[in-house]
Amino acid sequence: MRIHLxxxxxxxxxxxxxxxxxxxxxxxxIWLWRSxxxxxxxxxxxxxxxxxxxxxxxxxxxxxxGKAVILESGRIVRAFPGSGAQVSIVPGETVQDSVNIDExxxxxxxxxxxxxxxxxxxxxxVRVKSNAVTMTVAN
Amino acid sequence: xxxxxxxxxxxPSTDSGVVQHFPIAQAGTCQTLTEACLTFYWxxxxxxxxxxxxxxxxxxxGSSATVNFRVDGPTGAAITTTTDTTRIVQSNMVGRGxxxxxxxxxxxxxxxxxxxxxxxxxxxxxxxxxxxxRTYNQHYLDGTGGYACGLKQSxxxxxxxxxxxxxTGGIPHDTSEDSPSVNLDLLPNGVVGGEVSAWFQATxxxxxxxxxAPACTGSACTIQVPLxxxxxxxxxxxxxxxxxxxxxxTTWKLTGCETSSRNPSGSITTAHPEWGIRFAGExxxxxVQ
Numbered sequence: 422m423r424i425h426l427x428x429x430x431x432x433x434x435x436x437x438x439x440x441x442x443x444x445x446x447x448x449x450x451i452w453l454w455r456s457x458x459x460x461x462x463x464x465x466x467x468x469x470x471x472x473x474x475x476x477x478x479x480x481x482x483x484x485x486x487g488k489a490v491i492l493e494s495g496r497i498v499r500a501f502p503g504s505g506a507q508v509s510i511v512p513g514e515t516v517q518d519s520v521n522i523d524e525x526x527x528x529x530x531x532x533x534x535x536x537x538x539x540x541x542x543x544x545x546x547v548r549v550k551s552n553a554v555t556m557t558v559a560n
Numbered sequence: 561x562x563x564x565x566x567x568x569x570x571x572p573s574t575d576s577g578v579v580q581h582f583p584i585a586q587a588g589t590c591q592t593l594t595e596a597c598l599t600f601y602w603x604x605x606x607x608x609x610x611x612x613x614x615x616x617x618x619x620x621x622g623s624s625a626t627v628n629f630r631v632d633g634p635t636g637a638a639i640t641t642t643t644d645t646t647r648i649v650q651s652n653m654v655g656r657g658x659x660x661x662x663x664x665x666x667x668x669x670x671x672x673x674x675x676x677x678x679x680x681x682x683x684x685x686x687x688x689x690x691x692x693x694r695t696y697n698q699h700y701l702d703g704t705g706g707y708a709c710g711l712k713q714s715x716x717x718x719x720x721x722x723x724x725x726x727x728t729g730g731i732p733h734d735t736s737e738d739s740p741s742v743n744l745d746l747l748p749n750g751v752v753g754g755e756v757s758a759w760f761q762a763t764x765x766x767x768x769x770x771x772x773a774p775a776c777t778g779s780a781c782t783i784q785v786p787l788x789x790x791x792x793x794x795x796x797x798x799x800x801x802x803x804x805x806x807x808x809x810t811t812w813k814l815t816g817c818e819t820s821s822r823n824p825s826g827s828i829t830t831a832h833p834e835w836g837i838r839f840a841g842e843x844x845x846x847x848v849q
Contacts, residue, residue, distance in 0.1 A: 496707070498845055499844060501843070
């Protein structure tokens with residue numbers, strides 16, 4: 422799994438989209454879920470230059486725990502229905518996916534951030550890590 | 561006024577899609593009689609159309625001119641669909657638990673949309689899809705009441721414009737799909753989902769936009785026009801029995817209240833899709849007793 426950014430430098434508050442390349446390095450075809458809405462199949466790790474994890478938004482706290490609703494004062498205030506598609510990847514093939522991270526993380530502080538994604542291989546159950554990329558949030 | 565449909569403009573974005581009706585009574589739009597220009601979008605298709613332009617001066621004198629057009633466009637445009645049943649499955653994403661959905665794991669897909677059309681020779685243009693949600697509701701019920709979740713406003717654009725598509729037939733972007741679902745085991749700790757139901761009504765539009773004439777520059781040369789649409793709906797209702805269900809490997813079972821569309825048929829439309837908000841994957845919820 423390799424990732425790259427649509428834009429290496431973004432203005433704070435703007436959309437941050439991570440492009441994901443998923444390659445089947447096994448000898449058998451596999452199916453992978455590409456979500457359009459609902460919790461994405463990725464665990465996202467973002468840290469600033471000092472290695473401190475970026476703050477999660479309420480949506481990010483829910484999604485990174487695999488939850489589909491947000492609670493406030495013990496009550497459900499928002500729900501995230503799922504939709505997406507299963508994509509078949511033959512051995513050696515690479516498919517594209519993407520995930521918006523600005524809605525899950527508070528990236529309003531200017532600075533440099535390191536981003537890395539993880540997802541579980543549905544066949545082997547191995548937790549697969551992507552490469553790490555660097556992004557600058559400018560004023 | 562020519563036959564067919566005449567519109568002043570249609571420039572959809574993710575936030576809104578609104579047809580501007582002709583004429584716009586505002587100087588600078590090329591749609592008022594005080595301007596030396598006239599701009600409108602003519603949505604029509606015919607082997608021969610006769611347009612006559614005439615005027616009468618205040619003196620009583622006038623004149624007219626006539627021209628014949630052959631207006632090409634896609635013919636035989638249609639949408640066919642294939643739907644899956646509503647089921648409960650154990651998600652194949654590790655740690656995601658039970659999922660209630662129409663094509664809940666995406667294979668087969670919940671609903672597959674296929675477009676067919678004969679595109680005009682010489683100007684094939686491009687087809688695309690627009691998916692609007694007319695209603696979208698989710699209810700979580702437990703022993704003391706529950707939560708009702710819904711759209712802020714409708715109709716709402718379903719996340720992206722144009723809607724995701726790919727090619728399976730002879731035309732680029734001729735296929736699209738949706739697999740709506742609800743994660744049943746993803747409620748936060750302390751919130752027991754005794755019953756979860758979801759239902760929505762949606763309309764998928766098949767659009768076409770001709771390639772602009774080479775002499776036309778700028779972004780206002782063509783607009784996309786609707787060819788066909790299909791209304792469809794999904795419902796799902798599941799209760800947590802707290803006991804393993806042999807047919808799906810979860811503790812959830814369907815209540816039997818599922819009345820989703822079965823292979824709905826498309827119909828020809830000339831009405832542009834309109835919306836005032838984008839559904840970004842999020843429903844607002846209120847507590848109900």
